[in-house]
Amino acid sequence: xxxxxxxxxxxxxxxxxxxxxxxxxxxxxxxxxxxxxxxxxxxxxxxxxxxxxxxxxxxxxxxxxxxxxxxxxxxxxxxxxxxxxxxxxxxxxxxxxxxxxxxxxxxxxxxxxxx
Amino acid sequence: xxxxxxxxxxxxxxxxxxxxxxxxxxxxxxxxxxxxxxxxxxxxxxxxxxxxxxxxxxxxxxxxxxxxxxxxxxxxxxxxxxxxxxxxxxxxxxxxxxxxxxxxxxxxxxxxxxxx
Numbered sequence: 001x002x003x004x005x006x007x008x009x010x011x012x013x014x015x016x017x018x019x020x021x022x023x024x025x026x027x028x029x030x031x032x033x034x035x036x037x038x039x040x041x042x043x044x045x046x047x048x049x050x051x052x053x054x055x056x057x058x059x060x061x062x063x064x065x066x067x068x069x070x071x072x073x074x075x076x077x078x079x080x081x082x083x084x085x086x087x088x089x090x091x092x093x094x095x096x097x098x099x100x101x102x103x104x105x106x107x108x109x110x111x112x113x114x115x
Numbered sequence: 116x117x118x119x120x121x122x123x124x125x126x127x128x129x130x131x132x133x134x135x136x137x138x139x140x141x142x143x144x145x146x147x148x149x150x151x152x153x154x155x156x157x158x159x160x161x162x163x164x165x166x167x168x169x170x171x172x173x174x175x176x177x178x179x180x181x182x183x184x185x186x187x188x189x190x191x192x193x194x195x196x197x198x199x200x201x202x203x204x205x206x207x208x209x210x211x212x213x214x215x216x217x218x219x220x221x222x223x224x225x226x227x228x229x230x231x
Contacts, residue, residue, distance in 0.1 A: 036222075043119075043205060044158070044222040090157060094218075101209065101218050102148065102171055105157040 002027040002093040004074075006106035014114050019063075019078040021109045023091030026072065032094040033074045034103065035065055039087045047089075050074060061085070086113045117141055119208050119223035127229045128196050136191040136226045140208030146170070147189040148220055149181060150205040158205055164189060165211055193228075201230045 007022040025031050032051050036044040048059025055067045065076045076089060091106040120139040128134050140147050146165045150158040160173035164183035175181075178196075183189045193200060204227075207220035 034219075043224040044207075046219060046221070049219060101146070101211075101220075102160040102163060102173060103150075103158075103207075103220060104160070107157050 002029075002031060002095045002104055004033070004091045004093050004104065004106040006089075006091050006109050008109055009107065010110045010112065012112040012114060013081045015083055016080050019076070019081045019085065019111065021076040021089050021091075021111065023065075023074045023076065023106060024072050025074060025091075025093050027093060033065075033067065034092045034094065035059065035063070035074075035076050036090045036092060036105075037087050038090065038108075044090065047076070081111075081113045083113050083115075086111055119206055119221055121204075121206050121223040121226050123226060124224065125227050125229075127231065129231055130196055130198060132196050132230075134193045134196060134228060136193070136204055136206075136228070138189045138191070138206030138208075138223060140187050140189070140206075141210075141221055144208035144210050144221075145187065146209045146211050146218070147183055147187070148207040148209070149175075149189070149191050150207065152203040152205060152225070154202070161191070196230045198230050201228060203227050 003026045005024045034049045035047040048057045050067045058064045063078045088108045088110050090108050092103040122137045148163040149161040152158040161175040163171045167183045178194050181191045203225045205225045207222045209218040209220045
C-alpha cells in the first residue's frame with residue numbers, strides 16, 4: 001500500500017523567505033506524487049505532480065519539488081514566500097489499484113506567512 | 116476553462132435524514148472520484164467511477180451509495196445521516212489514460228454538509 005507522511009502540521013515563514021514543506025512517501029511500486037494546495041473554504045488545486053519524467057518538477061506559483069528515491073522524499077519548495085501562499089498544502093500519492101486511481105493524502109501542512 | 120461543479124455548496128440536515136450531493140465533471144472527463152474531508156483532516160477517498168461503472172471503493176459507509184450517469188455526472192446519496200458525517204465532500208474528475216496513476220484529478224469546490 002502507498003502512503004505519504006508530511007512532517008510538520010504547521011510551518012511559519014517570513015515573507016520573502018524560503019518555503020520548505022516536507023513529504024516522505026512509502027510505496028511498493030514506483031510512486032506518482034502530487035502536491036495540492038487548499039485555500040480556506042475552497043477546493044484542492046493541483047500545484048505540481050511527479051510522474052517519473054523528471055526528478056525536479058516545476059509547478060504553478062513558483063513552487064517546485066524534487067523526487068529523491070534514495071530519501072523517499074518529495075519536498076515542496078519556493079525560494080521566496082508571498083503572503084498569498086498562506087494556505088494548507090497536501091502531499092498525495094496515486095495508487096492505481098487495477099480499477100481506480102485513488103489519491104492517498106498526507107495530513108497536510110498549514111503554511112503561515114508573516115510580514 | 117470549465118471546472119468541476121458541485122451542488123449544493125452547503126447543506127444542513129438533521130440526524131437520520133437523507134442527502135444527495137451532485138457532481139458535474141469537467142467536459143470529456145470520464146472518471147469521477149468522491150472524497151470526504153472531516154474538520155482538520157486530510158481528504159479520504161470514498162468511491163470512484165469510470166465510464167459509469169464503479170471502479171474503486173474506499174472507506175465509504177454502507178449508508179452511502181453513489182452512481183455515475185450517462186452524462187457522466189455523479190451523485191452521492193447519503194442516508195440515515197449521523198453527526199459524524201458532517202464534513203466537506205469533494206468530487207474530482209479526470210480523463211483516464213488507460214487507468215494510469217498519472218491521471219491528474221481536478222477537484223471541485225466541495226459541498227459542506229452539516230448534520231445537526
